[in-house]
Amino acid sequence: MSSDVLVFSFGAISTGSIALVFGFKWILDGRRFFDLAWTGAILAYALGIGCITIRIGTGSAAAGYAATALFWIFVALMIMGNLAFTGHRLPWRAISVAAAIVIAVSCAIRLQDASWGFAFFGAVTAVLYLWTGWVLRRLPTIGAFAFGIFTLRSIMALVRWMFVGTPFLIHYSIASFTLNFLVGAVLLAGSLCHSRELLIASKRKLRRSNEALVAHEAELEETNRLLEEQAVRLERLGSDYAAALERAEQANRAKDSFISNMNHEFRTPLNAVLGFTELVQAEAATQGYGKVAEYSGYAHDAGRMMLRNVDRILTFVALDSGQRSIEHQSFQPRESVSHVIDSLKEAAARRGVTLTSECCHAPDAWSGDEKAFRAIADELLRNAIKAAPNGTSVAVNLTGDDRELMLRIVDCGPGLSDKFLRTVGDLFNISENVLSRGGAKQGVGLGLSIAARYARLLGGTLSLERNKPTGTIARVLFSAAPQAPAALRTAAKPLEVKQTA
Numbered sequence: 001m002s003s004d005v006l007v008f009s010f011g012a013i014s015t016g017s018i019a020l021v022f023g024f025k026w027i028l029d030g031r032r033f034f035d036l037a038w039t040g041a042i043l044a045y046a047l048g049i050g051c052i053t054i055r056i057g058t059g060s061a062a063a064g065y066a067a068t069a070l071f072w073i074f075v076a077l078m079i080m081g082n083l084a085f086t087g088h089r090l091p092w093r094a095i096s097v098a099a100a101i102v103i104a105v106s107c108a109i110r111l112q113d114a115s116w117g118f119a120f121f122g123a124v125t126a127v128l129y130l131w132t133g134w135v136l137r138r139l140p141t142i143g144a145f146a147f148g149i150f151t152l153r154s155i156m157a158l159v160r161w162m163f164v165g166t167p168f169l170i171h172y173s174i175a176s177f178t179l180n181f182l183v184g185a186v187l188l189a190g191s192l193c194h195s196r197e198l199l200i201a202s203k204r205k206l207r208r209s210n211e212a213l214v215a216h217e218a219e220l221e222e223t224n225r226l227l228e229e230q231a232v233r234l235e236r237l238g239s240d241y242a243a244a245l246e247r248a249e250q251a252n253r254a255k256d257s258f259i260s261n262m263n264h265e266f267r268t269p270l271n272a273v274l275g276f277t278e279l280v281q282a283e284a285a286t287q288g289y290g291k292v293a294e295y296s297g298y299a300h301d302a303g304r305m306m307l308r309n310v311d312r313i314l315t316f317v318a319l320d321s322g323q324r325s326i327e328h329q330s331f332q333p334r335e336s337v338s339h340v341i342d343s344l345k346e347a348a349a350r351r352g353v354t355l356t357s358e359c360c361h362a363p364d365a366w367s368g369d370e371k372a373f374r375a376i377a378d379e380l381l382r383n384a385i386k387a388a389p390n391g392t393s394v395a396v397n398l399t400g401d402d403r404e405l406m407l408r409i410v411d412c413g414p415g416l417s418d419k420f421l422r423t424v425g426d427l428f429n430i431s432e433n434v435l436s437r438g439g440a441k442q443g444v445g446l447g448l449s450i451a452a453r454y455a456r457l458l459g460g461t462l463s464l465e466r467n468k469p470t471g472t473i474a475r476v477l478f479s480a481a482p483q484a485p486a487a488l489r490t491a492a493k494p495l496e497v498k499q500t501a
Helices: 003-029 033-058 063-086 092-108 116-135 143-158 168-287 291-320 333-350 370-387 419-422 445-459
Strands: 328-333 354-358 366-368 393-400 404-410 461-467 471-481 498-499
Touching: 003 461, 033 063, 033 370, 063 116, 168 291, 328 333, 328 370, 333 354, 333 370, 366 370, 370 393, 370 404, 370 445, 370 471, 393 445, 404 419, 445 461, 445 471, 445 498
Parallel strands: 354 393, 461 498
Antiparallel strands: 328 366, 393 404, 404 471, 461 471
16 A cells, blocks of 8 residues: 555544544534534545545546545535634525536536646635634634634645655645644534533523513512502402492482472472462552562562472482383373473563474374473473573474474573583583573573483483584484383483584
8 A cells, every 4th residue: 555545544534533523513512503514524525535545546537526526515515614603694505506516617627637736726725724714713712723723724735736746745645634633623622612602602691581580570579469459459449439339329319318208398388488478469569568569579489489499309309210200191292382482481581582483393292291391391491591692582493293303492692611511411510601690590400400311211312502603402302112211320311412503
């Protein structure tokens, strides 16, 4: 066996052993791509050396072609390994295609047999090794040593052509393969250092994650404690609310019972006062005491107003507590409205307000509670008279057919605010335009509340509209098939608010 074959065999075996160690590390250490690429590169280099050994020993041309192909595979795998080691995205498809093209061209021109072929292979190897050393230079502890080894290997690759055909080729080959062994060892050491850095970084990340987890756990415990405290407070508030609600319902029932039972206690003295004021008024007129008759008339009017307000309060309590029932009977709605208008003409005249009516388009008969219907018309018309300025008119329209009946009352007053319109009809609401301490526009908010509840009992709806430029339109729409009256313990349905031109 020649010395060249012996040296190349030693190189192939030593380089192959480094490739096996690299492969073993790839299996055990996370299977990183750069380890796999470097393993393949070193293995391809070892096989290439083996092919050169075969060619030297046998002169086989196929072994030369194989060595050329394995060289370019070695270059491609080293490039992919270096890129992966530096954390760059791997264009492995482009590198593979480029390697295949270079292999085809090299074999076509028989680069391995050209006189300048060894120099070209050496230059490519030198550039590749120099770049690899540059990549490994930043490794802790061994970075400078690795860069020095790869630089020395690059220099030896460049000067190889100088030893071809000389007696010193065998010495060069021994030194070159020894350096190849060192190159593989340095790559293995660099891979281990890199794995150690990744492990340390993973530990730091794990420590930070653990600290964040501990902080989050503490935050969750604090949040859980606060939620438990809130749950206790909510439970206590719920208990307090239930007790307060029970007390409020008891107080409301007591209030309703008290007001309902005060009917006799209110009416008896008021009727007595009204009776005596009538007697005083008649006696004073007979005896010629004009002032006494006038003052007793004021007292009588005030008593009548007070008696009416008492009746309205009792009516509201009955409606709100569900004690008021509806009697369905046939009545004439036009006559009912006319009766209400006639009863309020005197009050309208005192305020300088003219009442107009148009009821010719109303049906002759309607089934429902006439008393409730009259109460709705009376309350709405009284409110319109109070709101109408002196010298204006209030229009009352009644229209309908066999299916629907609509009562419409229009005044030219100051109108109502948006805030009042949103809650009108609910529990003694009083508008700022209704409540005027300086004049006769005072009210207690009962009228619309009673009208809204009566309308609901009759299966109808009460709505208020703004009548531009001034005034209000009150509209009540009844259906010929009223729904069964529901319990009115809760507030009446909110009124519909519209705005018309």
